[in-house]
Amino acid sequence: PLIALNDSAACLRCHAGRGIRAHIMCEHETDCDVPAGALGYRCVALDARGVPAGRLRGTGIPVDPAIASPKDPFEMQRRHRLERPPVVMLMGGGLAVERVEHIVRGLVGRGVSGTLLVVAGRNGKLLAALPHIEGGPTLSVCGLGLVEYLDDLVAASEVVITKAGGLMVSEVMARQTPMILIDSIPGQEEWNADYLVSVGAGIQLRLAEMVPV
Numbered sequence: 001p002l003i004a005l006n007d008s009a010a011c012l013r014c015h016a017g018r019g020i021r022a023h024i025m026c027e028h029e030t031d032c033d034v035p036a037g038a039l040g041y042r043c044v045a046l047d048a049r050g051v052p053a054g055r056l057r058g059t060g061i062p063v064d065p066a067i068a069s070p071k072d073p074f075e076m077q078r079r080h081r082l083e084r085p086p087v088v089m090l091m092g093g094g095l096a097v098e099r100v101e102h103i104v105r106g107l108v109g110r111g112v113s114g115t116l117l118v119v120a121g122r123n124g125k126l127l128a129a130l131p132h133i134e135g136g137p138t139l140s141v142c143g144l145g146l147v148e149y150l151d152d153l154v155a156a157s158e159v160v161i162t163k164a165g166g167l168m169v170s171e172v173m174a175r176q177t178p179m180i181l182i183d184s185i186p187g188q189e190e191w192n193a194d195y196l197v198s199v200g201a202g203i204q205l206r207l208a209e210m211v212p213v
Contacts, residue, residue: 023056061170067151068174076156080149084140086114089153091162093121095183097129099208103161106212108136115140117153122146151175161211164192164204173201182208 004020077087092100100118107116116139120126130143147153154160154175161180162168169192172179179202181193193204205211 020051021055023051024061061166063167063171063174064151067171071152071155071175073156076152080152080156082115082117082142082156084113084115086158087117087153087156088114089117089119089157089160091121091160091168092118092126093123094163094165095123095126095208097126099183100126101129101133103208103211104133104135104141106209108139110212111136111138112212113138114158115142117157118143119147119150119153120145164189164196166192169196169201178202180205180211182211 002020003022003024077083077085090100090103104116104118116135118126118130118133118141120130120143127143127145133141133143135141144153151171154172154177157177159178159180160172161182162172164181164184166188169179169181173196179196181196181202181204184190184193184204184206193202196202197204
């Protein structure tokens with residue numbers, strides 16, 4: 001069967017396509033035993049497009065079950081040799097090199113203390129530029145590529161700076177680490193960011209240049 005996983009805080013026309021047997025929604029939004037009028041915004045929108053409430057499943061976006069296991073932030077810092085707290089993580093996989101450089105320069109210029117983790121992921125241009133992105137007297141910059149222990153780093157961090165991609169923010173929310181949301185793509189990522197702000201999971205900055213402020 002065809003199952004649709006809605007990883008954004010909005011309902012698009014394509015989400016109500018023909019042949020879809022079930023719709024995976026945010027856990028708080030839906031209950032198969034309640035009428036459509038009592039469902040969340042996305043569920044009401046699907047109902048308006050002819051999707052029966054019985055096809056909605058409030059399981060939430062799937063994340064690694066290991067995220068449910070508690071992790072001590074200080075232990076994670078020791079394990080990964082993050083010796084200058086507090087730790088802030090910048091998810092740079094979807095950011096231009098210039099944006100990351102601007103954020104780092106701004107934080108260094110304001111005398112911010114701690115460790116800034118810059119995770120490039122599959123962003124080849126950023127990965128190549130990381131050796132040239134330097135910290136300052138009080139701020140250490142640690143550049144990383146694609147890592148298998150990302151959840152450890154989220155647990156070690158005081159805050160995560162990231163775009164509002166549905167899967168990424170779901171994992172950070174599951175770890176209960178606050179977020180600063182930047183450079184949201186108009187549409188789905190903006191809607192995700194608005195939702196996260198509304199539930200107190202983070203703050204949204206329209207411009208990355210505002211992060212150091």
